[in-house]
Amino acid sequence: MPSTPQQLQTSAQAFSRVSNFPRVIGAIDGTHVAIKAPSIDEAIYINRKRFHSLNVQVVCDGNGLIINYSARFPGSTHDAYIWRNCNLRHHFSRGTFGDYLLLGDSGYPLEPFIMTPVTNPTNEAEELYNRAHVRTRVVVERTLGIVKNRFRCIHRSGGELQYTPLRSAKIITACLLLHNRCVRRGIPDPNDHLQEEDMPNEAHLGGDGDHGGTGRETRDMIIREFYG
Template identity: 45%
Template structure:
């Protein structure tokens, strides 16, 4: 790292938190480092973070953590059997070359009108991220990312091995399955079973929307 390690970390946090250009970060009086040095800091620090993510972002596998997740969801939202809430969010990127052999720009142009990576997040009731999938370009639909994800296959295998009380919750863009629950279609009064179910699932699923909001408010570069 070109700068002292602690300055490099602070420099990257400043860059991510303000969404500014690298040059303006480098000109800051408290950093006083060049734009090329800022670029190296960003590369080194983000690589270090990526190397450690598997130690912090862990989908619950053992019964103790699974039961803890389900208990917290039930205590806070009255919804049994839930281990996490799922959603996707678009992270804007600079458009790649239009004629790139592997990553053509068209694949990253999303339905909202900008270039992005569509990132799938799963979070628990305590707003902790327990799974991330950032492998797909912005044109890929949330449901398609889910169908191709390892977590989908993992939950399906658990279900086929008689782990029936083990679910994620998502919005209406996801396909209903025994291990991924979504709202009951249509409008239903709250006093009906369908209405009560929808009310609980909407409140419980809000955790993933809150996490996405917190991330994008904290790190404006996202």
């Protein structure tokens, strides 16, 4: 994650150039990586598509560099639960990143430091906000697609990882870090682009549910000042 004022500003500028969305330093999403059925607690690894997986939380910057991740939760775990129980959220809650923001889809809770789409927009400003949100946040979906294209062992077209959840998490982590090395060295993306195969999140578990007290106020302010 960016830490110095200059790094924070540079990261926010990269996202702002996409669609004028202010103060964003990262886009967050979850992705499922198929694993073989574990011998212990097998049921909790079955996700909503009925295959065994780890649900991996990823945050990337505007250049597709992965700046935070968590690969320790079983497939039945919802994105919002992973977010609420990760160290990164605690840092945002403590004000480590000031007034800078993450962008998440409707599977995440609306909080002062994580902006989600307006579930039922009622005016043009909210619709403009939603369009800017989608165009800006798509970088994380694209990044996840690229990672799985580079390393087919974590894409479902490559089958499933034939290891324990702990060993699988280490393999996934290695793939994420190797992706960053590719980005930093300017190695081209794979030519044969597979689609990210994950399922959409349930909007009612995130979206407009304001778990942070002032999340709605922050979003309303952004809509009013930048898209009104």
